[in-house]
Amino acid sequence: MDATELRPLLRELPHFRALPADLVDAIAGGCKLRTLDAGAIVFLERDPCRAFFAVRSGGVKLYRSQPDGREQVVNILHAGATFAEAALLTFGRYPVSAAATESPTELLEVGPEPLLRLFREDERLGPAMVASLSMRLVALVERVEELSTIQAGERLARWLLRQPSRMDGSTSVIELALAKKELAAHLAMTPETLSRLLRRWHEDGWIESERATVRVLRGERLVALADGAADG
Amino acid sequence: MDATELRPLLRELPHFRALPADLVDAIAGGCKLRTLDAGAIVFLERDPCRAFFAVRSGGVKLYRSQPDGREQVVNILHAGATFAEAALLTFGRYPVSAAATESPTELLEVGPEPLLRLFREDERLGPAMVASLSMRLVALVERVEELSTIQAGERLARWLLRQPSRMDGSTSVIELALAKKELAAHLAMTPETLSRLLRRWHEDGWIESERATVRVLRGERLVALADGAADG
DNA sequence: CGGTGCGTTGACATTTCTCAACTGTTGTGG
């Protein structure tokens, strides 16, 4: 895998999309490709930060291990996403742990030198990274907003509304990118509660749920729930 | 208020701390000082972004208005904090609303031109802003982690542990920077639940709570709760 | 001194969790 093959990959990343070819080539020279099995650890929180990563295929979860042994999943990333670039530029230590969730998962590993050099040499990289960090910040703010809502059904409705969906006639179809167990944790509820919510909405006749697919027959119900309507 | 008076103020800001004096002077020339009463709106979400702000005195809350009229407080800022700088560089629109919470609240308003010029001219500003954004990102991740915990007492314990405190003998004293009503909203619980938790812990004899002051007599109880121990 | 709003308390309703059992799917090894 040489720089020629890596270049189109890098150009897909939000941080580098706007950069000229020669700079992308420069950074491609410092990359390594890692292939992981599900469960493999990329790094642990508090590890010294040696590189940042881009997901080429598969999936990666970022999580924090809690003192009682539970783990809190902070984010789940798929192809095209990058992570830990901020840690590389600032803290020197990773603030979260990262592990692959699929087999195989291919990661592009970018060391500090090319990135730091780039940062100095191209003044467009700074604003680009600020932009991409800002978008994550906004996404996190939305997640906080979502979690601050007290009713479990409202949290789920809000989450569903923010998922990418395709239309099939008048029903919108959402493919769950997470296992239901993980989705439940993400929404601060138990898998049982998630299961019961989906069942109740199904019995009320306005969603269909099969495997990892949710079909919303009446979107206005979802919006009403997300806006705080009691779910009767 | 001329650049000479503004300079020491700017040097206190995380983004500009490391910059040489001449650049700070340059940016100080583009600043305005605004004095607000409690409740005054600084900007509304979706407003076009004209400037970013630094808090000189008083307090500012960032919040999102929800469709049903409730408002979700995203953050509360005091002297030394900056906000909206990322929006200024990237989105063109504010993602949240901002309003003063105290009378008087003094804000330093920094327009886009000096900041953008600085960004181009000094390659240290980019990494500095990335660093400061990263710290906010980490703080938000911690808040998500906090909110993802199901037990209200555990959420409160975690929040208390992250607050600045001064030691008084073997007890740590925490001054609440928020009204209890707002703290409850911040922790996704009702004011009643917050009140009952503090009372129960007081009856159990390991905290004292008066007005906006909480004295933790036995810190290990707090840590145990934050680590997921049942609160009996 | 009277209002306005925060904070507290109690009684009650409800949601949500916990625990346990069961089902279905997936992947593995014989």
Place this chain on the structure above:
DNA sequence: CCACAACAGTTGAGAAATGTCAACGCACCG
């Protein structure tokens, strides 16, 4: 290719935490 193990998901019953509603005290501000 089948049997079996492991695990996600579902369901039910009961318990516990937390929200709701209403009333009251208390501080702060005009």
